Amino acid sequence: MHIAWLGKKSPACGNVIYSREITNALLDRGHRVSFMHFAPESDSDNEEMEEHAQETQDVALPFLYKSTIYTVPSLRANKILVDSLRSLKPDLIHASLAISPLDFRLPEICAELDLPLVATFHQPFDLKRRNLASSTQQLTYQIYAPSLADYNQVIIFSNIQKELLNKLGVPNTRIAVIPNGVDSDRYSPGASNIKKELKADVLFLYQGRLAAEKNVEALLKAWRKCRMPEGCKLAIVGTGPLLAGLKTFYGNDPSIVWMGYIADEQRRIEILRGTDVFILPSLVEGLSLSLLEAMSCGVTCIATDVGADGEVIENGAGIILDSHKVTSQLCTLLPLFVDHPEMAKIIGMKARQRVLDRYTLMKNIDRLEVLYEQTMSQQWVRVSAF
Numbered sequence: 181m182h183i184a185w186l187g188k189k190s191p192a193c194g195n196v197i198y199s200r201e202i203t204n205a206l207l208d209r210g211h212r213v214s215f216m217h218f219a220p221e222s223d224s225d226n227e228e229m230e231e232h233a234q235e236t237q238d239v240a241l242p243f244l245y246k247s248t249i250y251t252v253p254s255l256r257a258n259k260i261l262v263d264s265l266r267s268l269k270p271d272l273i274h275a276s277l278a279i280s281p282l283d284f285r286l287p288e289i290c291a292e293l294d295l296p297l298v299a300t301f302h303q304p305f306d307l308k309r310r311n312l313a314s315s316t317q318q319l320t321y322q323i324y325a326p327s328l329a330d331y332n333q334v335i336i337f338s339n340i341q342k343e344l345l346n347k348l349g350v351p352n353t354r355i356a357v358i359p360n361g362v363d364s365d366r367y368s369p370g371a372s373n374i375k376k377e378l379k380a381d382v383l384f385l386y387q388g389r390l391a392a393e394k395n396v397e398a399l400l401k402a403w404r405k406c407r408m409p410e411g412c413k414l415a416i417v418g419t420g421p422l423l424a425g426l427k428t429f430y431g432n433d434p435s436i437v438w439m440g441y442i443a444d445e446q447r448r449i450e451i452l453r454g455t456d457v458f459i460l461p462s463l464v465e466g467l468s469l470s471l472l473e474a475m476s477c478g479v480t481c482i483a484t485d486v487g488a489d490g491e492v493i494e495n496g497a498g499i500i501l502d503s504h505k506v507t508s509q510l511c512t513l514l515p516l517f518v519d520h521p522e523m524a525k526i527i528g529m530k531a532r533q534r535v536l537d538r539y540t541l542m543k544n545i546d547r548l549e550v551l552y553e554q555t556m557s558q559q560w561v562r563v564s565a566f
Contacts, residue, residue, distance in 0.1 A: 361544030372454030
């Protein structure tokens with residue numbers, strides 16, 4: 181099967197990781213992948229897919245602006261996309277939507293070319309709309325829903341997200357719930373020297389962007405209020421627009437280790453394997469890959485009940501926070517894991533099993549292949565009818 185994948189290779193974000201993991205897994209199964217992404221036309225950089233760099237055909241779509249949140253294509257991007265699809269003749273297009281004006285043109289383009297179109301809609305959400313961030317994401321869903329209804333299939337990560345799109349008019353027949361998956365062989369419990377390196381007896385971890393919607397300051401406030409015992413460390417892995425401001429207020433605390441963005445996957449795995457408690461205090465989420473990676477490594481996870489994250493760790497596979505009460509609840513929870521380290525081991529084992537039961541990358545790809553076959557069959561029936 182030849183899949184034309186429309187996604188992102190930079191800047192680093194969940195969409196980039198998703199595109200890399202899925203396309204590499206498809207290549208491993210013998211499929212052909214043409215990767216179309218926003219980049220300077222002269223850019224042949226394959227660093228985000230280096231494992232399979234020689235096996236994919238890249239198509240660079242020029243852009244005017246690109247960030248982790250949205251992308252503005254140049255006027256030539258549409259023509260380059262159409263010409264490339266005509267030349268490549270893929271069996272199917274899979275768009276990992278990057279919040280771009282091109283997203284709204286894709287159904288029309290694919291209809292003209294008689295190509296089946298699948299999309300993954302990553303956008304974070306909070307069904308309860310408890311804050312400004314969740315209200316903004318709700319508006320994004322409202323804007324996208326009419327266009328998503330024209331895609332052959334839209335992949336989302338949870339039934340909660342499906343309920344939201346149904347309310348906004350996207351029919352059930354167009355929605356496929358396929359959760360994120362993690363490579364449970366790579367992300368697995370194992371030895372780590374990170375505690376020795378950081379001189380930590382108990383290690384807590386936040387890994388992700390340092391942006392307003394991630395609510396990291398609520399975690400830092402709790403850490404400061406708790407006055408954790410000597411030997412307890414909080415590692416912050418990631419960067420983002422709030423980094424400088426957060427370091428101004430919390431950078432002098434020797435128990436907080438600012439590790440920055442870590443591109444090396446093996447290094448991230450080593451950190452996860454040595455972590456006792458992973459904390460995700462977000463105000464909005466989709467389904468966090470960082471959360472699944474931590475769980476797959478057998479780490480106890482504490483996360484807010486936004487997006488699908490609460491669904492992932494419910495029934496004892498983690499601890500769910502109310503996004504309104506992150507600081508106060510963490511002030512209670514953090515000392516518990518210092519006084520009762522056996523709790524982390526028990527919950528971590530349940531977290532690992534939850535991933536093996538529901539969220540492995542291989543199960544994700546199995547379901548994706550079935551969806552591709554069904555979508556192509558339906559497209560063939562529609563075309564034959566005319």
